Amino acid sequence: MTIQEIPAGTLDAAKFIEEQVRQISQTVGTGTAINALSGGVDSSAVTLLGHKALGDKLKTYFIQNGLMREGEPERVQALFHSLGVRVEVVDAREEFLGALKGLTDPEEKREAVTQTFYKRVFGRLVKQSGARFLLQGTILTDVDETVAGIKRQHNVFAQLGIDPEQAFGYRILEPLVQLRKDGVRKVAEALGLPPSVFGRMPFPGPALAARVIGETTPERLALVRKATVITEDLLAQAGAFQCMAILHEDRVTGMREGRREFGFQIEIRCWDSVDARHATPTRLPWETLEALSGRILAEVPGVVSVTYHIAPKPPSTMEAI
């Protein structure tokens, strides 16, 4: 079945919200639903759509997978609390890191995050809750890229010929699947989410595991997490579509206090884009590039080299892996 795209330009956000709320309400009926909130614009919009449609019949979880950015669970929980939505934080760090141990292939890493998320953590929550419906923030670009075999997104099943009800025991609703990122932002704003959410940069499903080339260990996550804080801090005002720090597996020669140090390399990417299908590197001023490199070298232990990504998508993709 082909999905009918709704371009952001022709989207009537209020009408779209009304329609989706009605459909969620009808589909779930007297049942209960659950959803996972990451704090990104997609899952935040879905949480509010579901909350409007179902009220207390929707149970919203924030899965702490150990792959999040600094302070993420606390920030997201506090924001939604202020919007009247209760969010339960589930600590699943050991399960995710255990599943990622020893994996270096990008597809295997994504698959480990997917399986841990759906089969283990969410499967358990659904069984406990008795919910038969899962609300999810899949957007059209996720579907396109999965169908094209570019990346297996963590949230696309039907397109891969997997029946989630049979495979995972519940049914998935994807109210945003006709939209691209720019459309979702309009919906999020119309839902009353603050600019920090509706204008928020995309963050990948496998989170920081997608930003560690090679094995995702707690030590390597700590490095990329520190670099991410600095990158997002310094590029907050850049007006970019998305920015990120990536820890390479390749080691490079450096020197500190006159001695050789075979150290780490961090790659920064900062994208200009409207809808994530095409993107070009932001033409950051040199002062910003030098500030980025200076702070990362000073604050992230063992890093001796910093690069800035200068290739467009395509043939690059937004994330490195």
Added chain:
Amino acid sequence: MTIQEIPAGTLDAAKFIEEQVRQISQTVGTGTAINALSGGVDSSAVTLLGHKALGDKLKTYFIQNGLMREGEPERVQALFHSLGVRVEVVDAREEFLGALKGLTDPEEKREAVTQTFYKRVFGRLVKQSGARFLLQGTILTDVDETVAGIKRQHNVFAQLGIDPEQAFGYRILEPLVQLRKDGVRKVAEALGLPPSVFGRMPFPGPALAARVIGETTPERLALVRKATVITEDLLAQAGAFQCMAILHEDRVTGMREGRREFGFQIEIRCWDSVDARHATPTRLPWETLEALSGRILAEVPGVVSVTYHIAPKPPSTMEAI
């Protein structure tokens, strides 16, 4: 023994040349010497100093190690022919690539190039020629970095406690060892070398093997060689101290014609520096960065990502490995 530095500012190039020519002449006496010319400023200056001192008693070889840039042997041979110096090209590609096979550690790669150069190829040439003296373009920065343990340069023995006469069967003369790069350039100009040589960017001893992270295979050398042509072409006018293209071992996700391509990444470095001890990335204009990325993506097969190095030395070093 401490080496007495001659800073470029106080260097009298004509007097320096006269002094070195006299010393080479005295040391070699009625013997014969050989030297290896790579075409860089250091070995070019040494070749002319030796030629002035020894005339036909100096035999100059260009070792084709398979790690050179596009067209290098032909270009160097033609230039020195025009200066009245005969250069013999020795094809040692199989020996070098054989020695590098399977090696990924930077120090092991450097060591393999060093051993192949001195013990195998040069040892053989010296035996054939009967020469007991090798002229070599070591400069003071090479010595500093080797002593500090940052990099083992291919041409520093005394500082490592290795007696080249005992280890390799000949004696090494290093007429440029009191100079840094800026001093060598003055000497090269005073020797009558053209701007393409005295203003030429440094190129590392292990050549393109230093610009392939991971194993140095003929296929990977071909990729970095293509990227090097483009980089040097587009940055020829940038006024930089040194520029380079580096092939990473890390693979990254890209897309071509709508399909996923798990491809290669090329890193560009372009340095502003006076003496190679400290260096900062050249603030290239965005038009140049985009032209670099555009041509590399279009012309180097399998490359889906290009980065530009934005960290200073230290804590980076000029070369990645």
